[in-house]
Amino acid sequence: MKEKPATIFVVDDDDAVRTSLRLLLRSVGLPVETFGSAQAFLDAFDAERAGCLVLDIRMPGMSGLELQQRLNEIHAIIPIVFITGHGDVPMAVEAMQHGAVDFIQKPFRDQDLIDRINQALEKDRDNRAGLKERDAIQDRMRQLTPREREVLEHVTRGKANKVIAGDLNVSQRTVEIHRARVMEKMGASSLAHLVRMVIEAERAA
């Protein structure tokens, strides 16, 4: 499956700032979409689209911080680079506490902005890759039988086959067969790999 190119979404109420950002980002070959308000962006938001958000922290109506909050509420993972004016440091700190990638003060050097955007895009890629892996693990876990699930739980808690056999009141041989099937179904190359996959899957839940 071919991935769509990542897009830079710029949200700023100031026409001139917005337009100049579009020109700058296009000049470095980045796909850009601009929005004059947080609400306009939210209306057009598509969680599937890769990219990052360049967001003015102060705007009339819904502010940048409020948009960040709304996105968190819907578990959107799009990384945010805030642009701030002078004297907005407390707001920038708050934005960082809520998961923003970074912030940059106006006016800014183009390279500083581009570096942060690239960071954000990388994070988005990671996020999306991680998300994809989690989805795959969860798919595989759903293919396990109830008994295999029980064995998986015990295995990931680090119990020996003999102990598991005792706990489940089955033979040690039976535990070994289930465990081999779990390893195979989950595509785990080692016990350590299996444990990491389970942790990953639980984190997303």
Next chain:
Amino acid sequence: MDSNPDPAALSPERAAGELRALLEAAVDGVIVIDHDGRITTFNPAAERLFGYRAADLIGERVEVLMPEPDRSAHGGYLQNYLRTGRARIIGIGRDVTAQRRDGTLFPASLAVGEIRGSTPPRFVAFIHDISSRQAAFDELRRERDRAQSYLDLAQVMLVAIDGGGRIALINRKGCEILGYTEAELVGRDWFLDFVPERHREAARAVLAAALDGSAGPPAYAEDTMLARDGSRKLIAWRATLLRDERGLPVGLLMSGEDISEQRRGERALKRSESLLRSAQAFAHLGNFEAHVSGGPLHWSEQMYAIVGRDVGDGPVDPQEFAARYVHPDDRSLYQRDWQRALASTGRFDLEYRLLRADGSTRTVHSLAQILPGADGDSRVITGTLHDVTERRLAGEELRQSQERLTHVARLSTMGEMAAGLAHEINQPLTAIATYSQAAVRMIDRSGGIEACELRDPLVQITAQALRAGEVIRRLRGLVRNRATHAESLDVNRLIEELRVLSEPDARVNDVRLTIELATGLPAISADPVQLQQVLLNLIRNAIDATLEAPDAPREVVVRSQLVADGVEVGVIDHAGGIPDDVAAQLFNPFFTTKPEGTGLGLAISRSIIRAHRGKLGHRPTPGGGTTFYFVLPPLPGA
């Protein structure tokens, strides 16, 4: 005579004859009565007096000749005398009233004697008609009464004192002034009882000198007199010597006028004149009077002081005043206003400068009125000249400190807006930086760039630089300290121009600023910077109020509209309204509800609007919140 016996003694017959002749020739009525009161002799003169014939009365009682009450009482008198020998009339004589036969009465002088040697005793009466004497006497008395009434009619006090200083005569006015009746006064010692002790001896000396001829009585004198009620009367005297029939001085006749009231009035007048003089000096206020077509001029003392002219040089008329004292720069204004006052308005009201002889300049305010003269031909100019130099100086100082304070308040408001303004300048700077960096990247891009591709960013850079410049220009206009001046203004335009500054302030506070302008508003006269200051202050307050009320709609509306008194500009918020205790102090200087407020904003805003003859107030916004508004009168003719 009894002791000298007549050498030729009369015979009884001869004596009787002589007595008869005597009785008949006598002018007086002679009547003889016996002890019982019966008439025995009634002579011809008595017949003429009483209208009886002797024959009719001989043997009748004498009482028929008397009217009542004497008629009834006479018998008793006679019996009384005979018994006691005590006489009421006998040997004495007196004036009585007698009655004629026809009943008419006449005054008579009566002398009665007892005829000795006869037993029982007989009495002879001599009666003389005194009617004519009585008439003359009555006439005299009437004359005296008339004279007295003339004296009484006189509205001056008339008093005659004799050589001993006693009151011989005093008229009614004199009695009134001194507070006594005439009877109480006549005979009293004038000096002792009515002249205050202080002057008593001097007054006696005047009388003495007049009497002994060493000095005539004073032609005019003013003296204090003591009245009955203890008050002192100031009397203006004129005196003349009274002489007896030999021409010797016997006393003084004085006419006196009570001038207490007049003198009191004069004193009051003098006092109020002196008060006026000192009041004028304190107030640096002079007054003057002149006649339009020439005539007597009057200047109060202070006029001379203000223009620096010697009182001895006298006043000058308004024309000469203009030439001599009005500052050359103000002279045409002065003369134009006088001409207008004389020609039509009748009023003169001008502030101008004087150039005094010593070269100093004074600022004066003159008010004058032109009124018809009393005689109808020459109009009278009355007016005042007020030296307002010091007041102007003080006023100028006050104005300057007010301007400084206004400026401070303006800066303070600007300070509160700093975040918004910084943002407003930062935005175009950001755009400029971004555009130019984009352009550089476009140039650096592999494959180069068409020149036309740079056009758009460069146009944008220019626009943004101008945008930042505009904000700074507006800011400078407000921050600069400059003299107040009024100009004809379009309120709507003023509001629009202010948007550059007020909108960023609203935006950084996440408040929407809406501007609603009415069309066709008349122009007003105002100082644009001061008016913007008021408006910024009201918008600032509205934004702060909105921030204080988290649930309120985050909108501030600036609305212009035409109202009855002129043009109203309202700043409307939907915040929590104003608590009563705050409302009471809202316009007090240094009262503030903001942690960093100066408390000057509203106080100064209101004084600015008042200085523009407008009013600033507040009212609740329908649906919640507060509307602050100011109304300015339209420019005349706008």
